[in-house]
Amino acid sequence: MSLLHALRTVSLLLLMLGAMPAQADTVLRVFIGGPAQRPDLFRTLADRYEASHPGIRIEIGSSAATSELQRKYLSVLLNAHDPSFDALMLDIVHPYQFATASWIAPLDPYLGKEKEALLADGLPIYRQTNLIKGQLYTLPAVTDAMFMYYRKDLLAQYGIAPPQSWQELEAAAQTILKQENKPALQGLSMQGAPIEGTVCSFLLPYWSQGKEVLNKNGKLILDKPAALQSLTLWTGLIKKNVIRRHVGEVKTGDTVNTFKAGNAIFAINWGFAWNVFQNDADSRVKDKVGIIRMPAMPGGEHATCLGGWQWALSNYSRNKAQTADLLRFLASPESVRFITLQGGLLPPYLSLYDDADVQAVIPWLKDAKPALLGARSRPLTARYAQVSDVLRISTSAVLAGSLTTEEGLEDISLRLERILR
Structure with missing residues (x-):
């Protein structure tokens, strides 16, 4: 092969290689x-x-x-x-x-x-x-997770320790509400509208009694007496005016805004709320907010909802x-x-x-x-969307007063049995 032919061959190869696209990412x-x-x-x-x-x-x-x-x-x-x-x-x-x-x-x-x-x-x-x-x-x-936020300044003012049980929270709220005597002030702001947060509202006192909705195999093991106690806790706090009667309409943002405005002693909400309370220009509770574990039921454990x-x-x-x-x-x-x-x-x-x-x-x-x-953890099931719908809708109806606690429990039990059978 002549030198000229060899050079032409190399040039052709280089041209061919140059024309090939670079390897894609x-x-x-x-x-x-x-x-x-x-x-x-x-x-x-x-x-x-x-x-x-x-x-x-x-x-x-x-x-x-x-x-x-x-x-x-x-x-x-x-x-x-x-x-x-x-x-x-x-x-x-x-x-x-x-x-x-x-x-x-x-x-x-x-x-x-x-x-x-x-x-x-x-x-x-x-x-x-x-x-x-x-x-x-x-x-x-x-x-x-869901946290219990509270007004450090109000509890300190009245010499009240952060509550460890729901009964202690009720007593603290009633004492402060009576002393403050402000129509806008609520004892506890929580989610009760038919939203995901209300699934947790049902579960918090239920879990505190050591109960689960499903076993490890995904089978329904709803403890009806414990579930009734969970619903009864909330309706009792509504009757005692610790929770406002319109709670069946309250969403996550409503609770944040109520507490941020200084109009709640206690509030249940997710972790993001802390930054709102502390950093928003219109917050009236800056440097006045404390966080405690979720209160427990009598003889129960502190349990909160994972997010x-x-x-x-x-x-x-x-x-x-x-x-x-x-x-x-x-x-x-x-x-x-x-x-x-x-x-x-x-x-x-x-x-x-x-x-x-x-x-x-x-x-x-x-x-x-x-x-x-x-x-x-909220119930681990492939049908969680349906389970969530049952818990949020029925719990919201009980909190709104359109179902009694017994009716709400029966609704939850029957509907979960149909979904998870």
């Missing part, structure tokens, strides 16, 4: 709900991951703001085996349904020994919620191994610490509750920890 698509889940902060983490993983590109998608609308949106996609998203951020109440439907994949093959380390540092309840039929299906993103969000791997992802590695990164204590420091969101790992920097950002962390250690 692997694109991982992550679903992160609405603004409350802080996709902006997770975008920063995604950028960091991309920088250390050449060839990986991450896209973040979102949908409706509410948990229920997000569930419906993802259910439609996944039921059609749609691979649009590789990773999903799910409300804590939804993974069981998604795992049972085979919409999400177990993470065990991708984590190895790291699985136990993450579970050991996580809140104790995660061993129940994240492990489904013995396999790890989710990793924690951020945690939350928060979890990472899951779509079973229809075409890049499962790469997505699992990304989830390992997003759920790592280092990444969670970043989200906590930047967003003020409660961390799911116990080690971070002793972190001085985290404590500076969330000064009420030491009070949140005891409540979170008593967190319980």
Whole structure:
């Protein structure tokens, strides 16, 4: 072969190679709900991951703001085996349904020994919620729970210790209401409208009696006397004017606004409410707010309703191994610490509750920890949406006075039996 021919051959090869497209990046698509889940902060983490993983590109998608609308949106996609998203951020109440439907994949093959380390540092309840039929299906993103907020200034003024039982709360509220004699002041503001928070309103005193709605096999084990006691607690507080009679209409935001305006002694709400009470310009309770564990029933335990969000791997992802590695990164204590420091969101790992920097950002962390250690999971069932509808609607009807406690209990019992038989 002549030199000229060889050069022409090499030139042709170089031209052919230049014309070939560069190898495409692997694109991982992550679903992160609405603004409350802080996709902006997770975008920063995604950028960091991309920088250390050449060839990986991450896209973040979102949908409706509410948990229920997000569930419906993802259910439609996944039921059609749609691979649009590789990773999903799910409300804590939804993974069981998604795992049972085979919409999400177990993470065990991708984590190895790291699985136990993450579970050991996580809140104790995660061993129940994240492990489904013995396999790890989710990793924690951020945690939350329902807390009992109270007016430190009012309790101190009247020499009243933070209540440990519902009876103590009733007595404290009645004493302060009588002394303050202000028509706008409420004893306890809580959710009673037919919303998800009202599911927790039913469960808080029920759990305090050591009872569960379902057993480990998902079978209904509703304890009717305990359920009646749960409903009776609330109607008793309504009759004694500790809770306002319009509670059957009260939603999450209503409770926040009532307490923020200085018009409630006690309030039950999620963790996000603290920042509203402390930081909103129109808050009248800044530096006056305390947090305690949820009061207990007589002889019972302190129990609260677990919230928060979890990472899951779509079973229809075409890049499962790469997505699992990304989830390992997003759920790592280092990444969670970043989200906590930047967003003020409660961390799911116990080690971070002793972190001085985290404590500076969330000064009420030491009070949140005891409540979170008593967190319980709402019923783990593939039919949670229907179970939630029963509990929220019937409980709201009892609180509104359109059903008696006995009628409400019967309604709950019969409808749950039909759903879960």
